[in-house]
Structure formats: C-alpha cells, structure tokens
Amino acid sequence: MGDEPVIVVGVKQVPDDDEVRIDPDTGHLDRASAPAVMNPPDRNALEAALGLRDDAGGTVVAVTMGPPTATDVLEEAVAIGCDDAALITDRAFAGSDTWPTSLTLAAAAESLGADVFVCGEETTDSSTGQVPPGIAAHLGWAQLTYAEELDPEFDDETLVARRDVEGGHEVVAAELPVVVAVAYGEFEPRPAGLHRKLYAESEFEPIELSAEDIGLDDDEVGIDASPTEVGGMETVEPVERERVVVEGVDELADELAETEVFG
C-alpha cells in the first residue's frame, strides 16, 4: 500500500424501482420509461467507502461502467463526498455480462491503484451479485461479502469486516488489497452537502477511461466475451386458487375444520 489508501467504489445506474410502472392491462413491467437512478445498494457501498476514509484517511474514487449518460451517477457520488470519479466507457463494452464486467472493473481498480474496492451487494436491475466476487477472482484478491461493519487496520495491511451469515455473523480479517461487497441496507448513506452537490453537478467532470486505457483488448469484453446464453423465456400462468366465501367467523371455523387445517 502507498502512503494513502486508495478506495475505489463501484456504482451503477439502474431504472428507478419506484417509477417502474406495471402496465395494468398486460401486467408487464415497463422499465424503459423509468428514470435512471443510482443502484440503491450502491448507496450503502458509498457510505462504507466514505466511512473508511473518515477512519483511515485516503482517497475515495467512484467508478462506473456505462454510456456517457452514466456520468449522472458519478456526479451524485462526488456530491455525497467521493474525491474523484471515473467513467469507464467504450463501445467495446456493449453487451457485457457479469464476466467481462467484473474483468473491466478489476482492470480499472488496478489502473487506479486501488487498495480496497467497495461494491453494493447486487444491482436491482439484474440481481446476480456476481460482480464483486468476480472482481476479486480476476485480480486474485481477497473478498469480504455481506459486510455489515468495517474496521480498517490499514497499518497492518488489513481490513476487518463483520459479515452477515446465516444464523448470525462472523468477523473476518482480510489482507489488502481486498474487494468488499456491502450488505444491502447496512451503512446508512449520508446526504450530500449543498456546496459539494453544486460543485458535482455544475463543474465536476469525471475521468474517462476506455478499454485500452485500463489495459484491456476489445475482444476481452463485450457480448462476445460474455458466456451467458439465454436458454429461453417462459411466461408462467398463475394457478387458479380454490375459493370459498363464508359468512362470519363460525362458518369459517367450520370450513377450516372440514379441510382439517385444524380440528
């Protein structure tokens, strides 16, 4: 680790869940009309990253992979308190699934000299949760997933995390560099300061990085480098449930007794 730790935090633009309309006639989700917002779990990741800086100093850099319009989510990250932000953008990335996406973020982390890469638990538009472990795998770094609490012991090249595991929690220490995936809902995000928000939205310009800038060849990313194959789609028809209308509690009790739900 250099003198000052570099903390990279991954953020992504997703359709706003609150604004995704359900067509009342067809029941289909209409995602296209929903405005793009920051992936909600990434807000927790941002807070975790800024908390590390509060405790241990260093620089927090937000990164996102996407088209130039994704700059909005970086501005928001800078408004909330990130020191800098990088937009990883290249036509070559089009159609990337989680494999090339995590490779790209891994390459960006390396180029930025990251000591810690903080991510949200998953994105709300695809919900795989594969990218944070993918980044760790591509880089050969340690990973701390479902982190609820972080304790930087950077002098010892160590990050300690309390992890949410089934039935309780465990405390794990990982050697730097490390990828952290923050448990969704932990690390209550801080609001953006007014002056910082004004700066982020009106003056700040992110660093732009192409595939080449971070040492990736075009054939390592994009749809051709994506192993995911969609096998097919099926629409499941809801099963018609059996219904009985009863008048009053006594009749309900009788019905239930008859079906032997209780005696």
Added chain:
Amino acid sequence: MTETAPETDTDGSTDRIDLTDRDTATPDYDDAFDAVVVGAGLAGSTAALTMADEGLDVLLVERGRYPGAKNVFGGVLYTPTLRQLVDVDAAPLERYIAERRFGMLSDEDETAVSISPGEWHDPPHNDSYTVLRGEFDEWLAEQAVEAGATLVTRTTVTGLLREGDRVVGIETDRPDGTIRAPYVVLAEGGNSLVSEGADLKEKDRRENVAVGVKEVLEFPEREHAIEDRFRLTGDAGVSYHYFGEGAVGDAFGGGFIYTNGDTVSVGLAYRLSDAATSQPDPEGTLNAFKTHPAVAPLLRGARTVEYTAKTIPEGGADEIPELVHDGAVIVGDAAGLVLNNGLHLEGTNMAVESGYHAANAVASAAQRGRTDADALAAYREDLESSFVVENLERYEWLIERVQADRELLFEELPRAVADAGSEYFRMDRAPKDQHASTAKRELLRAVGGYTGAAKLAVRYRKLLS
C-alpha cells in the same frame, strides 16, 4: 501490496492513472450567485429564466426530485406572458381550450352555459392550454437552465440568512447547507413556511385558504373516449367549471373538469374553513361530484391514475403580503396571487407575471448595486399596474358578495333555475303560457320577487361594467 503476485486476469503492466493533478476540492459558493430562487414552480422558473436572460448568475433550488414533482393545479395555463419569454409551442402542452362551460349543479340537475368561439381554434388559441405540471414545470426549469441558471433539486430551503433585516442568503436541509447571495426570490408556493418563518408574511387565515383535490383519470378501454364525450377534434380541449351544491356540497367553491391529451383532470376546490366545519371530507365531496348525474357519464369507465391535494391562497388583493424586502422578493402563490371568483380560476399566469416582474426589478437593482427594498420597489409597482393586482382588486367585491349570497347563489338559485327550466319546457296538455308563468313564478320566488331580483341585479351589476 501483497508479497506474492497472485494469479490475475488483468494486465498489471498498464500505466497507473495519476489522480494527483486532479483538483476536485469543493469551492465555496457563497456570493457566487447573484440571486437564489426558492422553488422551481412557474413563478420561480420564470424568475430564474428572466434573471438569467438579464445576465445574472442564478441558483434555482427545488425540493422535489425534479421541478414539477411537487406541484399541483387544476389544469389550465394561460400563456400570454410566457409566450414572450419562451417558445410555448415547443412546450409539453396537452390541449388548447376550445370550449368553456359553466354548469350550475343542484343535487340532481344541471343548468349550463357553454361558449366555444371559432377563433379559439386558431393559434395562439386565446393563450389557454391544459398542461400537466410534472412535465411542464420540468420543461420550464430546463429553459431557465439553458438560459444559464443552475438548478439544484431534492434540496429544501428551511430558512433565510439575515444580516439585521436584510436577507443575505438561504439555509437548506443539507449539510454545509447555507449559501449567501445578494437577492432571494421566494417562490415557494402556497404553503410558504420560509417566508412566514422569516416574518416576511403573516400566516394565512383559514377563511383565505382553499383546499383543492384533484384526480387525473384515464379511459383504458376506450381509445377516443375524450374526443367523443367532449366533442373534440385534434388538439382541442375543454374547460368545464361547476358551481352549486352538486359540485361542492355546503362549501364555498367549485368543481372542474379539464381535458388533457389522454386523460382528464377532475377536481374541486373550496374554502378550508368549510373543510373544517360544514363540508369536512374533500375526498368524499369529490366522489359525490364525480357521481353527479351530469358528471358521471363524462367519466364512465375511467380509472384514476393520480390523486393530489393542495392548499390554495385565496385571500385576494387585501391579503397580498409586503412583496419586497431588503434582499428578497415574494412571488406566485407565496404572495397569494390567485384569482378564484367562480368565473375565473387563475393563478399560474399570475405566478409567471409576478416572477417576470420580480426578476426585472432584481436585475435593475443589481445593475445599480443595491439590495434594499426601495431598490426593488419596481416589482411591487409593476405588479400593481399589471392585470394581476388589477384583476384581484376588480373581483374583490364579487368574491365578498358571492360569499354573502352563497346559499342563494349555490343552492336556492340552481334549484330554482333547474325547476323553472323543466317547468318551462314541460310537455303535457297545458298551454305553454301556463308553463312559462309557473317557471317565472318559481324563479322570482327564489330571488325574492321583483324587488329581490332588482336588488340582485344591482348588487352584481359591476360584473358587466
């Protein structure tokens, strides 16, 4: 870094990206802007746009997630002033108003007057359009930003910075949330907590505030329902106003239906004092209005897609607060600039007008390097000589009179008119003469005989003068 090189899929030899040259420190924006506008509604965005056009650096602060997200009105925007400032034809307009209809509703009857002059079909359509605020306000704020203003959303102004009596900036709900600026334009809307909190205006009394509720309805099963039911072609639309107990029960106010592109806005507004006493349930009142026999067929098969409510300042000319202060001006609904006399329901056009005049006054004061109230007095003077205050003053008497005669006008007369109408046109074997005199007798009884009718005519003569 780690001692042993781990197995990695990335090209570790790529050049490090150097961040040390990047200057991303937070600048201090105190006094970086000439003016801060509180609220990106129609008054605020017009003020921001006008000041930006005049070369001022303007910060427009909005609490909603986008301009218009929090804004509610009935539905018709009158655009003569806006047309001089922006390209109204490029704005998200719903329909132009081709017909205005005024219906008196008793419990079961309607007696209506409808006007649809041919010239309203021709541009600029009498400058009357239905709009949806969510879209229109966002668009207008964009025009302000294109003119050079800076917009910041999701930020609630909680107070004003003062130096003595002078307003020198705003306080927001954000950390590091104060910002100084020479001028503050208060365009915060009817619920004007900032202006009141800073003692720039008094709290409204409930007699001077109306509560408005509104639904936006769509017709899922019928593609041309709006055109067919309201007899429309192309972009033509209607404005229907309703009075009487069939519209708002025992309250002082009225109901409306406006046609948008694919939806209709249906709502009503009445005095908060009535909502606190005789007509306590605005939602129930709206439902009763929607199911009135004269209204229900227009809305049959409709589905509610939006329900909103707001308070409307209706104090008239007497209740306009002091508009100019040292370092600050009050515009739009926050200044009580709403006209509701039954015939005319206007507010957004007055908001635009006030934002425009306030902005010009600020620009002129800035040129002279002054921030005191006297230097901003041109705003008050321009507004007083504009249609805004002229209309408010002109109709002040009408609103008072109508209030006093409300039982007669909204209950007895609609019933009598409906009864007289059905009597006049009654088809039975009696001669028409007899129906006519019965109808006349019923009408006269309602207004108190010939003497009463004459008195009524005198009381309302100014309507036509």
